[in-house]
Amino acid sequence: MSKFPLMVVGTVAVDSVETPFGKKDAVFGGSASYFSYAASFFSPVNLVAVVGSDFPEEYRNVLKERPIGLEHLQTANGKTFHWKGKYEADMNAALTLETHLNVLLDFKPRLKAGHEPETLFLANIDPDLQMTVLDQVQRPKCRFIACDTMNYWIEQKRSALKKVLARVDMVVVNDGEARLLSEELNLIKAGRAIQALGPGIVIVKKGEHGALLFHGEKFFTLPAYPLEEVFDPTGAGDSFAGGVMGYLTKTADTGFENVKKAVVHGAVIASFTVEHFGLERLRNLREGEIEERLGQFQRICMF
Amino acid sequence: MSKFPLMVVGTVAVDSVETPFGKKDAVFGGSASYFSYAASFFSPVNLVAVVGSDFPEEYRNVLKERPIGLEHLQTANGKTFHWKGKYEADMNAALTLETHLNVLLDFKPRLKAGHEPETLFLANIDPDLQMTVLDQVQRPKCRFIACDTMNYWIEQKRSALKKVLARVDMVVVNDGEARLLSEELNLIKAGRAIQALGPGIVIVKKGEHGALLFHGEKFFTLPAYPLEEVFDPTGAGDSFAGGVMGYLTKTADTGFENVKKAVVHGAVIASFTVEHFGLERLRNLREGEIEERLGQFQRICMF
Numbered sequence: 001m002s003k004f005p006l007m008v009v010g011t012v013a014v015d016s017v018e019t020p021f022g023k024k025d026a027v028f029g030g031s032a033s034y035f036s037y038a039a040s041f042f043s044p045v046n047l048v049a050v051v052g053s054d055f056p057e058e059y060r061n062v063l064k065e066r067p068i069g070l071e072h073l074q075t076a077n078g079k080t081f082h083w084k085g086k087y088e089a090d091m092n093a094a095l096t097l098e099t100h101l102n103v104l105l106d107f108k109p110r111l112k113a114g115h116e117p118e119t120l121f122l123a124n125i126d127p128d129l130q131m132t133v134l135d136q137v138q139r140p141k142c143r144f145i146a147c148d149t150m151n152y153w154i155e156q157k158r159s160a161l162k163k164v165l166a167r168v169d170m171v172v173v174n175d176g177e178a179r180l181l182s183e184e185l186n187l188i189k190a191g192r193a194i195q196a197l198g199p200g201i202v203i204v205k206k207g208e209h210g211a212l213l214f215h216g217e218k219f220f221t222l223p224a225y226p227l228e229e230v231f232d233p234t235g236a237g238d239s240f241a242g243g244v245m246g247y248l249t250k251t252a253d254t255g256f257e258n259v260k261k262a263v264v265h266g267a268v269i270a271s272f273t274v275e276h277f278g279l280e281r282l283r284n285l286r287e288g289e290i291e292e293r294l295g296q297f298q299r300i301c302m303f
Numbered sequence: 304m305s306k307f308p309l310m311v312v313g314t315v316a317v318d319s320v321e322t323p324f325g326k327k328d329a330v331f332g333g334s335a336s337y338f339s340y341a342a343s344f345f346s347p348v349n350l351v352a353v354v355g356s357d358f359p360e361e362y363r364n365v366l367k368e369r370p371i372g373l374e375h376l377q378t379a380n381g382k383t384f385h386w387k388g389k390y391e392a393d394m395n396a397a398l399t400l401e402t403h404l405n406v407l408l409d410f411k412p413r414l415k416a417g418h419e420p421e422t423l424f425l426a427n428i429d430p431d432l433q434m435t436v437l438d439q440v441q442r443p444k445c446r447f448i449a450c451d452t453m454n455y456w457i458e459q460k461r462s463a464l465k466k467v468l469a470r471v472d473m474v475v476v477n478d479g480e481a482r483l484l485s486e487e488l489n490l491i492k493a494g495r496a497i498q499a500l501g502p503g504i505v506i507v508k509k510g511e512h513g514a515l516l517f518h519g520e521k522f523f524t525l526p527a528y529p530l531e532e533v534f535d536p537t538g539a540g541d542s543f544a545g546g547v548m549g550y551l552t553k554t555a556d557t558g559f560e561n562v563k564k565a566v567v568h569g570a571v572i573a574s575f576t577v578e579h580f581g582l583e584r585l586r587n588l589r590e591g592e593i594e595e596r597l598g599q600f601q602r603i604c605m606f
Contacts, residue, residue: 090488091488185394186394186530186531186532186533188529188530188531189531192531208490209509209512209513210512210513210524210526219603220603220606221527221529221603222526222606223513223524223525223526224524226491226515226522227489228489228491228495260606261606263606264606298606300522300523301524301604301606303525303563303564303566303601303604
C-alpha cells in the first residue's frame with residue numbers, strides 16, 4: 001500500500017473573497033487544497049498541482065499540518081493561480097470577479113514512479129489536463145477514479161470532458177452543472193443521464209439543499225446539515241468531494257451502502273469548511289468534532 | 304368525537320393550468336380542495352369554503368368520494384373563485400396569469416353548532432377570514448390549530464397575519480414565504496424567527512428540495528421524494544399540509560417524533576398530487592400505494 005493511497009489533481013490558489021460577513025485578500029484556496037485538507041481526515045493524500053514562485057511558505061506549511069504528500073506540487077516561474085469572488089446575501093452562487101490562471105497555463109501534471117494511487121480524484125481543471133493524468137494511472141491498480149468539473153468546461157470543452165467521463169467511476173457535480181451537462185432540468189433525470197455518459201456513480205451537490213446519489217440503479221437523497229451562518233461557501237464542494245473520496249479510500253468499499261456513508265461524511269466536512277474563510281475552520285477542528293456532527297446529522301435526518 | 308375531527312377553511316376553485324406537459328382549463332382546484340382530499344386518507348375532514356352557483360356538480364361529487372364533510376361548503380350567487388397559472392420548465396414557481404376572486408369577495412365563514420373541530424387548518428386565505436374562523440373555535444376543545452399563508456398577505460396584511468400567527472400552534476409556509484415573513488435569508492434562522500411570532504411548530508416547504516421542521520428547540524430535515532416527472536405542481540403545498548394535518552388528527556399526538564412522521568406522510572401525499580393535473584392522481588391512488596411509497600422514501604433517505 002502506497003504511503004498516499006489517494007491522489008488529487010487540481011488547483012492550488014490564492015483567493016480574494018468577499019461575503020456579507022467580510023472581505024479577505026490572500027485566502028489560501030484552490031480545488032486541490034480544499035480537497036486534500038478535507039480528505040486528509042480520512043486518508044493520506046497526494047496533491048498534484050502547480051504553484052508560482054510567489055507561493056507563500058506559510059500556505060505550504062498549512063498543507064504540511066496534515067498527511068498530504070507534496071512531491072507532486074510543482075513550483076513554476078510566475079504567479080500562483082488567483083481567483084477573486086464575491087457572494088451576495090443568498091450565499092448560493094459565487095460571482096467571479098477575476099480569474100488569473102498564471103502558472104496554470106503551462107501546467108503539465110507528471111506522476112513520479114512509485115506514486116501510483118489506489119484512488120484518484122480529478123478536481124475541477126481543464127478536461128485535457130484531467131485526461132493526461134488519467135493516461136498516467138494504471139487500471140486496475142488504481143481501483144477507483146472520480147472527477148469534478150464546472151460550467152466553463154461543460155460549455156467550452158464538452159467533447160474532451162465526455163472522454164474523461166467515459167473513463168471514471170464517479171462524478172461529483174453541483175445541480176447547475178448537472179443540468180447543463182445532461183440538458184435535463186429535472187435533477188433525477190439529469191443524474192441518470194450523466195450515468196449514461198460513463199460513471200456508474202453520480203453525486204449531485206445542491207448546496208444548502210443537500211445532495212443526491214445515483215449508484216447503479218440505486219438512489220439516495222441527503223438534506224444539507226443545517227447551518228444558521230454560512231460564513232464563506234468557497235471550497236464547500238471541494239471539501240465535500242475530499243470527504244467522500246477520503247472516506248472511500250479509507251474504507252476501500254464502493255458499494256452503495258458505503259458510498260452513502262461517504263456522502264454523509266463529505267457533507268459534514270463541507271459543513272465545517274463554510275463556517276470560516278478558507279481552510280480556517282478545518283484547521284481548527286477539535287478531536288471528535290467530526291463524529292459529533294455526524295451523530296447530530298443522523299439524528300435530525302432520522303424518521 | 305365529531306364525525307369530522309379535522310376542519311379546513313380555504314378556497315375551492317376552478318383553475319386553468321399550463322405546464323410544459325400540457326394545458327388544461329377547468330381543473331378542480333383551490334387550497335381547501337387539495338387539503339381535504341389529501342387529509343381524507345388519514346382523517347375525515349370538514350371543508351369550510353364558498354363556491355359560486357356555477358360550481359359543477361361533478362366537482363362536488365369528487366369531494367364526496369372521500370370522507371369530506373360539505374355542510375360548510377356555502378354556495379353563493381356568482382362565479383366560483385378562478386385561478387389561471389402557468390409553470391415554466393423548471394416547475395418551481397407558478398406564474399399567476401389571472402385571479403378572479405368572485406364569490407370569495409363576500410365570503411363569511413360561519414361554523415354551525417355541533418361541528419366544533421378537534422383540529423383546524425387555516426389554509427391560504429385572507430388573514431382576516433382566518434381570524435373570523437379562529438374566533439369561532441374554542442380552545443382547548445380545538446386542540447391543535449395550524450395555518451398557511453402566501454406572499455400577498457405577508458406583504459399586504461402583515462399585521463393581521465401576525466395576529467393569526469400568535470394564536471396558532473403550527474404554520475406551514477414555503478421557503479420564499481418564510482424568508483419574506485422573517486426577513487431572514489437563511490432558512491434555519493427564518494424558521495426560528497417565525498417560531499418567535501407564536502407557532503411553536505414551523506414547517507418550511509422547499510418543493511423539490513424537501514422540507515424543514517422546527518419543533519420547539521428540535522429540528523428535522525427531509526429531502527423531497529424524488530420524481531422524474533413533475534406533471535403539475537399545483538396543489539402540492541396544500542396536499543402536503545393536508546397529509547400532515549390528517550396524520551396529526553388521526554394520531555392525536557403533536558410531539559416532535561410524531562410531527563416528523565406527519566411531515567413524511569405529507570411529503571408522500573404531495574408527491575402523488577404533482578404526478579397529474581388537479582386531484583387526478585390522488586383520485587386514482589391504489590390501495591397500499593401510500594404505504595408503499597412511504598417505505599421507498601424511508602429506504603432512499605436512510606443512512
